[in-house]
Amino acid sequence: MMSFASWRPALLLSAIMLAASGTAHAGDEFDLSPEQPARVHAVKNEAAIASIPKSFAFVTPGKFTVAISPGGPPLATYATDAKTVVGADPEYANAIAESLGLELEIVPVAWIDWPLGLVSGKYDAVISNVGVTEERKQKFDFSTYRKGxxxxxxxxxxxxxxxxxxxxxxxxxxxxxxxxxxxxxxxxxxxxxxxxxxxxxxxxxxxxxxxxxxxxxxxxxxxxxxxxxxxxxxxxxxxxxxxxxxxxAGWPDRSDVAITTRKGSGIADTLTIATNGLIKDGTYAKILDHWHLSEEALPASETNPPGLPKF
The missing domain is CATH 3.40.190.10 (Periplasmic binding protein-like II)
Known part of the structure; x- marks a missing residue:
């Protein structure tokens, strides 16, 4: 298993190389600046806030702490400053945080490290293109937000x-x-x-x-x-x-990507309500359109839908 310590320098170098070369050619369509001036924002969703279980304790009070793997644009990557995480998943995570009246705290992680970090309570959720599978549902709860x-x-x-x-x-x-x-x-x-x-x-x-x-x-x-x-x-x-x-990804059935949370933590339904609020008021569509991912839009978010079977 590659540790985050050994993985992060290579990823940083990759991000810097992208900023200096290929990313520049996509600059007219994808803004990978750390400032993100065109970021889509959300309003508070009182129904979602009211649904937060009293038993659920956020990692940091007042913040929504989310793990994201900066694997590459447009989903998530390091910005041109090689330290700020930007992309469709960070922007969506920020909208969810704003819906809940919270500040977003992003924790960059290696993909292979998110399950252990989530189970051990290092972050409240993972928003990093995680697909729903029946095997993963044994350990985690899911709130869908994009088609896979x-x-x-x-x-x-x-x-x-x-x-x-x-x-x-x-x-x-x-x-x-x-x-x-x-x-x-x-x-x-x-x-x-x-x-x-x-x-x-x-x-x-x-x-x-x-x-x-x-x-x-x-x-x-x-x-x-x-x-x-x-x-x-x-x-x-x-x-x-x-x-x-x-x-x-689930052909012949649909397979969705979801916010991933600890099994039984109770926050999944809240995140589903928040996502459906973003879908209803058009914020969700604006985020996907901003990152040219409108084809991946869901008609509605679901909590723990059927996932890919174990093959």
């Missing part, structure tokens, strides 16, 4: 117009990460295509993002599939790929 989506992206001049179902992908050369959920789904799609008398999908694997994008641009592959938000940012940065479809 993967994106189908192609070269800007590709003739491929839409990928919505297995037959649309038949015979295509698709770049996918080994051992990922999207690989598992596309293998099933390929089996369906073959059973229907269509060509199988050819999955391709590369060591890193740069190699994957080069293969796409050079014509060695037709499509790349990654978490949707990552590809939205890359498309804005590079200006040479486009979205032709999305894929639910």
């Amino acid at each position: 989506l993967h994106g189908f992206f192609v070269k800007g001049d590709s003739a491929i117009a839409s990928i919505k179902e297995p037959r649309d992908a038949a015979g295509l050369r698709i770049i996918v990460g080994a051992g990922t959920n999207q690989e598992r789904i596309l293998l099933k799609w390929s089996d369906e295509d073959v059973a229907a008398g269509l060509k199988p999908i050819e999955l391709q694997y590369f060591d890193d993002e740069a190699a994957s994008l080069l293969a796409l641009q050079s014509g060695r592959a037709d499509v790349i599939v990654q978490p949707h938000a990552q590809l939205v940012f890359i498309a804005a940065r590079d200006k040479n790929i486009k979205r032709v479809g999305t894929l639910s």
